Amino acid sequence: MVRRSLRWLALWAVAVIAVSAPAHASAAPEVNLPSGRVIGQYLGSDNSVAAFFGIYYAQSPTGNLRFAPPQPLAKLPSDPYMATNNSIACEQATPNVAYIPTPVLTENCLILNVWTTAHFRHQRRPVVVYFHGGGNTTGNSNPYHGYDHVANGVVLVTVNYRIGAFGFLALPALDAENANGVSGNQGIQDQQLALRWIRDNIARFGGDPRNVTIDGVSAGANDIAAHLVAKGSAGLFHKAIVESLVGPGPSNITPAQAETNQLANIHRADTAATPLGCASSEGSPAALLACLRSLPASALVSLGAAGEFVDGTIIGAFPPAAFAAGTFNRVPIMMGSNQTEGTFFHNVTVTEAGYQTYLQGLFPVSTYGATGSAALVSYVENTLYPSSNYPTPDFPAGSPSMAAAVVAGDSGVVCNAENMRALLAKWVPVHGYEFNQPSPVMQVRMTPASGIVMDDMHTTEIAYVFDVDSQGRPLSGLGTEGLPAGTPSQFGNGSLYDKALSKSMNRYWTRFAKTADPTGFDDDDDDEDYRTPAWPRYTVRYPFIQSLINNSFNAVRHHIGPEINFSAKHNCAFWANPQVGAGTPGNHLIAPAGPN
Numbered sequence: 001m002v003r004r005s006l007r008w009l010a011l012w013a014v015a016v017i018a019v020s021a022p023a024h025a026s027a028a029p030e031v032n033l034p035s036g037r038v039i040g041q042y043l044g045s046d047n048s049v050a051a052f053f054g055i056y057y058a059q060s061p062t063g064n065l066r067f068a069p070p071q072p073l074a075k076l077p078s079d080p081y082m083a084t085n086n087s088i089a090c091e092q093a094t095p096n097v098a099y100i101p102t103p104v105l106t107e108n109c110l111i112l113n114v115w116t117t118a119h120f121r122h123q124r125r126p127v128v129v130y131f132h133g134g135g136n137t138t139g140n141s142n143p144y145h146g147y148d149h150v151a152n153g154v155v156l157v158t159v160n161y162r163i164g165a166f167g168f169l170a171l172p173a174l175d176a177e178n179a180n181g182v183s184g185n186q187g188i189q190d191q192q193l194a195l196r197w198i199r200d201n202i203a204r205f206g207g208d209p210r211n212v213t214i215d216g217v218s219a220g221a222n223d224i225a226a227h228l229v230a231k232g233s234a235g236l237f238h239k240a241i242v243e244s245l246v247g248p249g250p251s252n253i254t255p256a257q258a259e260t261n262q263l264a265n266i267h268r269a270d271t272a273a274t275p276l277g278c279a280s281s282e283g284s285p286a287a288l289l290a291c292l293r294s295l296p297a298s299a300l301v302s303l304g305a306a307g308e309f310v311d312g313t314i315i316g317a318f319p320p321a322a323f324a325a326g327t328f329n330r331v332p333i334m335m336g337s338n339q340t341e342g343t344f345f346h347n348v349t350v351t352e353a354g355y356q357t358y359l360q361g362l363f364p365v366s367t368y369g370a371t372g373s374a375a376l377v378s379y380v381e382n383t384l385y386p387s388s389n390y391p392t393p394d395f396p397a398g399s400p401s402m403a404a405a406v407v408a409g410d411s412g413v414v415c416n417a418e419n420m421r422a423l424l425a426k427w428v429p430v431h432g433y434e435f436n437q438p439s440p441v442m443q444v445r446m447t448p449a450s451g452i453v454m455d456d457m458h459t460t461e462i463a464y465v466f467d468v469d470s471q472g473r474p475l476s477g478l479g480t481e482g483l484p485a486g487t488p489s490q491f492g493n494g495s496l497y498d499k500a501l502s503k504s505m506n507r508y509w510t511r512f513a514k515t516a517d518p519t520g521f522d523d524d525d526d527d528e529d530y531r532t533p534a535w536p537r538y539t540v541r542y543p544f545i546q547s548l549i550n551n552s553f554n555a556v557r558h559h560i561g562p563e564i565n566f567s568a569k570h571n572c573a574f575w576a577n578p579q580v581g582a583g584t585p586g587n588h589l590i591a592p593a594g595p596n
Helices: 002-020 147-151 172-177 186-205 219-229 255-270 285-294 319-325 352-362 365-384 400-424 462-466 496-515 572-576
Strands: 030-033 036-039 041-043 049-056 088-090 104-106 111-117 125-131 155-159 207-217 239-243 333-338 430-435 545-548 551-553 556-558 561-563
Touching (some): 125 496, 147 155, 186 207, 207 496, 219 239, 219 319, 333 400, 333 545
Antiparallel strands (some): 030 036, 545 561, 551 556
């Protein structure tokens, strides 16, 4: 009896030791790459996540490589390379959002971050590659945490790419340098090189190179539109998530016009109060390029760039036209927008007269004629979007500021997503969504102007996809705890409603990455917390849009579920009308100004 008791005691002790032991034996996760050994770190309360930060995927784009296509990296800066720096960001003007961690700006910035499970060896998990937003002029890959992606069975990779003039400068001298004879989309080429790096290396981190989903918000979504039509991106991804595409994606200006615009920007900078310093070189393409490469990076951050555009080679076609014809990289698509996108872009106070002036800018006399312009302005102002439809606490009878902001969002983002979905759904499986959570947590902090209510504005879904507020904390339901007194609730980390919605959204995103169906099934679907409602596929005949909301107001509980009146709610037939938007559906040229 004593012997049996001792035996059970020994077995119990072994079991306790096994349960108490770390989930992994090594002090830090390591991966051997062709470019060298990388050492990351274990994260999470139970060290269940292995994170590798700041892995270089390209040579430093400095010196003669400034503005040039990215070059593959043969060797990391050191061996082993400590992949623990989560602050590297590409050169840009001072970021205007509360990024955590604070970015360290450098031109040697072509890095990616990998979030995977601590037990990544011999696994083949789906991969999500995230391209950050910021108007292709600001932003970085670091604030986007992968804890929930990893917990839900996915490897997350976030990518830095060159922005501003560093990533999108188009000049004749650069054309002459490049074997393909074009320039101006170097940032897209950065992303393509990162995708090739992922194809060749992600299996070492437990990822499946045959199941890669690209995801992007705002400018990142525009970049994904570029990849959908880029021959050089074919086969590098297998699904795409497009969040808040601004306008039609890449601009449809000609390469010659892009270069003309850029030369004009350089000339303006050369004749400013503090000159750029290349005025004497403007007459010689080669001398101008040499001058620009000789300047400190800080001198170039404010130099406007043409942005991504259809150059016929890197970006071979205008996305709406390619989607209509079916001549694109055909993969399953998830595409959506936020209900009041435009308060991000048009966060200004205007009177009714100012609202009318704004509309006159959308429908100029030079394009529509005096009679046509007046008729369109009147129809939008008085019938489709009257100020009285948009009461706010400080404008209870109706806010013209809010009306203008909704017009900006519907015309430039919301209906563009609807038009693109209709084009794509003829060829590939499409799932559509609308994020419409009241008073959502802001991952990008903005203070509303008088007359503006920043509910589900542009970028607000980011906090929910990644379960992270503007301070890098999870949406734990603690509200503004730990923040200064008087902090707006949307600067906090949300209510329990927000936490639950974030959990559901990340599950949808990762299920889509796994199976191309956001409803999907997982081993733990019998857990009540993970029972997300079915998300029907979008088709031209049945244009279902999943409403992403979890809240209770006016004593009415609102849940996630499909809606069928999306187009009518946002007047999308009007904005897609060729007589209004100067093009076929998905080809209208009205897009909000400002960073995205």
